[in-house]
Amino acid sequence: MSVKPADYASSVPIAWCPGCGNFAILNSAKKALTELELPPERVVICTGIGQAPKLPHYMRVNTFNGLHGREVAAAIGIKLAANDLTVIVHAGEGGAYGEGGNHFLHAIRRNVDMTLVVHDNRYYALTKGQASPTTPLGTVTRIESDGVVIPPLNPLALAISQSCSFVGQGTTGRPDLLVPLLKAAIQHRGFSLVHILQSCPTWDRVHTPQFYRDHSDELQEDYDPYDREAALRQVLTPSERHPLGILYLDDRPVYDEQALEQIEHPLRQRTVNPDAALALLATFA
Amino acid sequence: MATQLVKGNTAVIIGALYAGCDSFFGYPITPASEILHEAAQKFPQAGRCMVQAESEEAAINMVFGAATTGRRAMTASSGPGISLKSEGISYLAGAQLPAVVVDIMRAGPGLGNIGPEQGDYNQVVKGGGHGNYRNIVLAPASVQEMCDLTMRAFELSQKWRMVAVVLADGVLGQMIEPLRFPEQSVAPETDTSWAVDGTAATRPNVVTSIFLDFDQQEAFNNQLQEKYAAVEAAEQDVECIRMEDADIALVAYGISARIAQGAVEAARAEGIRAGLFRPKTLFPFPKDALNAFVDQGGKQVICVEMSNGQMCDDVKLAIECRCPVHLVNRLGGNLVTEGAVLTALRETAKQI
Numbered sequence: 001m002s003v004k005p006a007d008y009a010s011s012v013p014i015a016w017c018p019g020c021g022n023f024a025i026l027n028s029a030k031k032a033l034t035e036l037e038l039p040p041e042r043v044v045i046c047t048g049i050g051q052a053p054k055l056p057h058y059m060r061v062n063t064f065n066g067l068h069g070r071e072v073a074a075a076i077g078i079k080l081a082a083n084d085l086t087v088i089v090h091a092g093e094g095g096a097y098g099e100g101g102n103h104f105l106h107a108i109r110r111n112v113d114m115t116l117v118v119h120d121n122r123y124y125a126l127t128k129g130q131a132s133p134t135t136p137l138g139t140v141t142r143i144e145s146d147g148v149v150i151p152p153l154n155p156l157a158l159a160i161s162q163s164c165s166f167v168g169q170g171t172t173g174r175p176d177l178l179v180p181l182l183k184a185a186i187q188h189r190g191f192s193l194v195h196i197l198q199s200c201p202t203w204d205r206v207h208t209p210q211f212y213r214d215h216s217d218e219l220q221e222d223y224d225p226y227d228r229e230a231a232l233r234q235v236l237t238p239s240e241r242h243p244l245g246i247l248y249l250d251d252r253p254v255y256d257e258q259a260l261e262q263i264e265h266p267l268r269q270r271t272v273n274p275d276a277a278l279a280l281l282a283t284f285a
Numbered sequence: 286m287a288t289q290l291v292k293g294n295t296a297v298i299i300g301a302l303y304a305g306c307d308s309f310f311g312y313p314i315t316p317a318s319e320i321l322h323e324a325a326q327k328f329p330q331a332g333r334c335m336v337q338a339e340s341e342e343a344a345i346n347m348v349f350g351a352a353t354t355g356r357r358a359m360t361a362s363s364g365p366g367i368s369l370k371s372e373g374i375s376y377l378a379g380a381q382l383p384a385v386v387v388d389i390m391r392a393g394p395g396l397g398n399i400g401p402e403q404g405d406y407n408q409v410v411k412g413g414g415h416g417n418y419r420n421i422v423l424a425p426a427s428v429q430e431m432c433d434l435t436m437r438a439f440e441l442s443q444k445w446r447m448v449a450v451v452l453a454d455g456v457l458g459q460m461i462e463p464l465r466f467p468e469q470s471v472a473p474e475t476d477t478s479w480a481v482d483g484t485a486a487t488r489p490n491v492v493t494s495i496f497l498d499f500d501q502q503e504a505f506n507n508q509l510q511e512k513y514a515a516v517e518a519a520e521q522d523v524e525c526i527r528m529e530d531a532d533i534a535l536v537a538y539g540i541s542a543r544i545a546q547g548a549v550e551a552a553r554a555e556g557i558r559a560g561l562f563r564p565k566t567l568f569p570f571p572k573d574a575l576n577a578f579v580d581q582g583g584k585q586v587i588c589v590e591m592s593n594g595q596m597c598d599d600v601k602l603a604i605e606c607r608c609p610v611h612l613v614n615r616l617g618g619n620l621v622t623e624g625a626v627l628t629a630l631r632e633t634a635k636q637i
Contacts, residue, residue: 049396065396068365069340099312099340125314130321130337143325143337 003037004029010060011107016051021172021198021209025119026055028178029090033061034185045085046075048100050092050126052119069099072107072116079112081267083256086186087114097153098135104155107191108164110255114168115185115192118155121200122207129203136142155195160248161227165190167231167248171197173212177244184246190254197242212242219245226250291464293431293457294319297361297387298327300435303467306385308334310347312366315399316455317389320361341366345373345386348613352382353492355480357439357473361387363455364405365396371428374448375414378509379494381479383442385435386420387451392618400618401455403539406595409450410567417506419513421449421520422567424538425623428462434565436467443473445516452567454591456620464610466499487600515568523571527553531560532637533630534578536600537589538564541621548626557634562586565570567596572603579607588612589621609636 047053
């Protein structure tokens with residue numbers, strides 16, 4: 001194997017709480033990239049602000065650490081300028097679905113070849129335990145002392161309903177399933193959403209790794225991810241159990257392939273030809 | 286009146302409750318989150334509305350909507366969040382709506398860090414968003430003033446139909462001091478001359494920031510500038526400490542002023558005639574009082590700030606550079622030290 005786990009190793013001290021689900025995601029992310037034989041210099045991990053966005057700090061990889069909730073938009077810019085690189089976004093559910101909700105919707109539509117990994121721990125952990133877009137109804141937080149009164153977002157149903165090119169779900173309770181899921185998402189051509197149900201030992205004593213092990217099921221082998229109605233049934237049927245695996249696939253046209261078709265790419269390696277612009281002068285007449 | 290040990294961010298909400306604020310819209314950000322937490326706890330208990338929005342933009346637009354009805358509305362954040370709110374603040378200014386925004390400044394630009402800074406001065410004092418507008422900007426320097434100036438912000442905001450910003454920093458937000466609770470709470474009345482609250486009385490009112498006709502837009506802009514000139518004439522506020530016979534004025538606001546005050550006392554003990562000039566309003570900047578210092582023989586000015594001379598520029602403008610103006614500053618989340626200010630005072634005193 002040409003790419004070794006050590007290639008992604010970093011000596012930066014980790015600032016996550018002990019027992020944080022992010023450790024499982026970090027390890028899985030490194031393992032997936034290694035197994036895909038992607039060398040770190042060919043990968044960009046793009047993040048915003050929160051606990052999840054610290055992930056690339058703890059890896060030896062190209063890192064873009066931008067604005068809260070804008071990570072997907074920044075990643076689209078990166079991919080269009082450097083479409084030969086593998087672009088992965090790691091965001092919390094606050095950044096991806098709250099602050100960045102609008103960008104999320106349009107990234108699904110645009111279908112740029114990239115992977116959005118959402119670490120959903122159901123809380124704003126960095127700012128100390130406020131409710132997030134996925135905090136369950138009735139949960140008592142330091143803001144919602146009588147319990148959360150607005151229902152949680154269903155990002156999987158939203159993504160599938162909008163024909164998101166790849167929709168998968170994993171959990172830090174089953175790290176064994178995270179590596180193949182991340183690998184499939186990265187390899188998929190188009191916008192891939194990987195929603196990870198993550199434990200937060202500091203703010204959430206309910207959704208432990210054991211809870212997620214006890215309340216999740218791997219999708220059956222005969223499950224057809226191209227069947228949108230079946231996928232919607234999986235994520236819309238009220239249930240205490242979470243399906244794990246690739247929920248939905250849609251081989252839609254990939255935006256960056258179309259947008260860059262007429263252009264010499266990757267843009268970052270292109271030499272700008274001033275004459276081409278000068279030739280346009282006549283057309284302004 | 287009760288006196289209690291209170292955190293600066295908590296004092297903001299105490300001030301807001303006493304000022305009759307009806308609604309708080311926020312989004313968490315360090316080091317301002319306690320304002321949201323306190324609002325979440327106390328506003329519903331007092332029958333007021335509080336919403337944790339999905340983003341800072343959502344929060345300021347909720348303020349916009351609530352302010353339209355003539356009720357007192359507020360939000361609070363820190364630098365990165367204030368940048369996001371600037372769009373909404375411009376629209377509030379264009380619609381001449383009162384609202385209160387609290388900025389607990391942290392180090393920037395960009396993500397920066399969560400240490401204290403005063404680098405939002407230009408963004409907040411000069412307006413921040415697009416267009417020819419100003420905000421009233423109040424600068425507390427203690428937990429007491431975090432409460433009192435929040436109350437004052439509501440009063441001035443409503444009086445002038447402008448956004449009033451309470452501009453504090455991470456230290457003021459996080460520190461704990463005794464707070465003497467306000468003497469009286471306010472029951473503000475809806476101003477039916479402009480508000481739109483669904484009653485027959487307010488039916489003819491239109492809240493808008495759009496004037497498609499260029500001359501109309503210009504006339505409206507001129508009207509705004511007249512209002513800002515009136516605010517400059519009426520609302521300048523400053524605290525002067527040992528300024529009566531001072532040769533050197535330390536100009537500082539917020540936590541920097543507390544530090545500068547210590548340096549004034551130390552310099553006086555060495556025979557240096559230093560004084561503290563502490564703006565409590567940054568817009569309007571208290572230029573009349575600063576000019577009086579120069580007119581009465583003041584020789585030098587030292588600006589002490591946790592930013593790159595942003596306030597210092599306004600000081601030079603205020604006195605039209607009629608005496609030397611120096612800058613002592615720190616950036617990046619660091620505080621200026623009393624020792625650094627004292628050193629600057631000694632150096633400056635030699636030039637007199």
